[in-house]
Amino acid sequence: LLMAVLGYAVFFLSAPIAQTDRAGREHRNIYLLALGILGFAQAILFHRRETKKAESRALVWLALLLPSYAAFQLLPLPLYMLRVLSPARAELLDALAPLSLRPEWAPLSVAPALTLEHFLLFAGYAVVFFAVRDVARSSRDAPWLPVLPVLAIAVWQAGWGVSQFFGGGDEAFAHGTYVIRNHFAAFMEMALPFAIAYGAAALGKKGWGSKISGASAFGAGIGFTAAALIFAAILCSLSRMGLAASGGSLVLMAALALTGKFKARTTWTIVILLSLALVIGLVLLAPAQVILRFSDLSSEDRLNVWHDTLHLIAAYPLFGCGLGGYQSAFERFKTSAFDLVQDYAHNDYLQYLAELGAAGFLIAAGFLTLIGLHTVRAGLLHRDPDRRWLALACAGSLAAILIHSTADFNLYVPADATLLAWICGLTVFMNRCT
Incomplete structure (x- = not known):
């Protein structure tokens, strides 16, 4: 079943999120909606049976907080609260006042429909994370099976x-x-x-x-x-x-x-x-x-894009412009290549910081930091040669995608993000066996 999940992602969800055609969006939404609903119920049950180790509990909570944070960015808030939490977002809404279109309630996200799609994707990644963790747990005698x-x-x-x-x-x-x-x-x-x-x-x-x-x-x-x-x-x-x-x-x-x-x-x-x-x-x-x-x-114009993205980050510092909102929010700060649509920053760190803000970015960074520490510890200390080599592979794999993400947007490709969630699930179980 998990192989079918990853194979489906590679075959149907290997295009960047913002560049998929209508058929691709239909595949993605139907697939991840069902997977997200079923997976979140499953994740809650797994959490109740989770080990009492503080690190494992922290990983579970952080894995659940990531999609929950995307849902928070969709939550309608009163305008007076938006002025405090995200002044730049409130300023956009104030621009609608002369047209009598300014709403009294609005979400933090500048592109709610796209943020909803990303919420479903992050829910799917959480499902993969928990599912791989439990498959690894049930195959103690065959560590390479997952x-x-x-x-x-x-x-x-x-x-x-x-x-x-x-x-x-x-x-x-x-x-x-x-x-x-x-x-x-x-x-x-x-x-x-x-x-x-x-x-x-x-x-x-x-x-x-x-x-x-x-x-x-x-x-x-x-x-x-x-x-x-x-x-x-x-x-x-x-x-x-x-x-x-x-x-x-x-x-x-x-x-x-x-x-x-x-x-x-x-x-x-x-x-x-x-x-x-x-x-x-x-x-x-x-x-x-x-x-x-x-x-x-x-x-290439990436240095200019990165410089302009820093201005976008400064405008939405705490809660970001909303997952998937980069293209819409970036136009205000764009200073080059005006003939091109800039849907990605070509740097996962800058774009996620712009979309999630400091609060959401710290959740993601904390999750990956704990995963990295677990991987290195298992690679250095695990007594079983198979699991030690498996941990070393996880460390190398995480290093590869983290290096590549400095100059590309791989984590906005569902197939690659699904594989990253898969590797993170493997890492959690290996740490418990150290």
């Missing part, structure tokens, strides 16, 4: 993407079922650490240096073959940030895997050498089109 759907879908997408690159002419690139190459690369870079870790765990089941059984060799071959195909898909996507994020995630995995095995100076020396080898390898293996795209950074 990861297999991710790897299966990633290999399918990677194979499709590589065939697109080699069969599409000089200007072709890998994108799978995705509309945009960077979002395809984001899914691949989040899946890549799991393929590598699966192969490494298979080799290390009886300890490194011991005789390798046929089953272990077969498992390692599957994992490393999948990793090679996924990495080839990232290269063929021609995504600059995809390569950078993948490299950063692999370096982090190596650093965590080596921690405690050598002295600190030796560990850092090995990590630096591996980083240099990785950079050289990427330069040698990357298609020429990727190198040319790195040289074309100056033609």
Whole structure:
């Protein structure tokens, strides 16, 4: 069932939220509405049976607070309260007074219909988070079971993407079922650490240096073959940030895997050498089109967009302009590229800060910070080799998407956000077994 959920998201919900056509919106809304209603009831029941550990309780509450905060942005408030909570929002409503259209009650969101769509999406992500957590809890003897759907879908997408690159002419690139190459690369870079870790765990089941059984060799071959195909898909996507994020995630995995095995100076020396080898390898293996795209950074207008987004953040500092309201609210602060519709900031951190405000952004940041701490702790301390490698993969995957999000809007793509929620659910259970 969970594999069907993720597969549906990748196949039907791989376009950015603001750029989907009518059919895509219908798929998204029908799917997530049903999933959100059923999932929230399920999440409440799971919360009642949750462990008494303070950290786990905090994660549960934060996971539920994220969609609840989106619902709060939809709550109609009296105009006098809006003047206190969001003066910029009240100013927009005051502009309607000469037309006798100013309402007495209005939500914090400048685009309530879009905020409703995002509320349903966040509800769906919460469902995936809780469902994966409980699947991992019920498969203690098979820790890799919740990861297999991710790897299966990633290999399918990677194979499709590589065939697109080699069969599409000089200007072709890998994108799978995705509309945009960077979002395809984001899914691949989040899946890549799991393929590598699966192969490494298979080799290390009886300890490194011991005789390798046929089953272990077969498992390692599957994992490393999948990793090679996924990495080839990232290269063929021609995504600059995809390569950078993948490299950063692999370096982090190596650093965590080596921690405690050598002295600190030796560990850092090995990590630096591996980083240099990785950079050289990427330069040698990357298609020429990727190198040319790195040289074309100056033609993009993202720095101006980011600068203007800071003014938007300053106008809606506490509660934001509402999830999905970036495009509507940004027009007032736009100072360049007036012929283009700026529906995204090309930086998830800036856009979510603008839409959620400081209050909502702190909820999301607190959730991801706890997830990151759980992942690193499990990767360093877990006694079971399988779960330790699984934790290292989660750490690498989280690092990849967090790096990539500095220059793109991957977390506004439901398929990629669903995978992030999946990884977070895995992390919670591994921490409980540490």
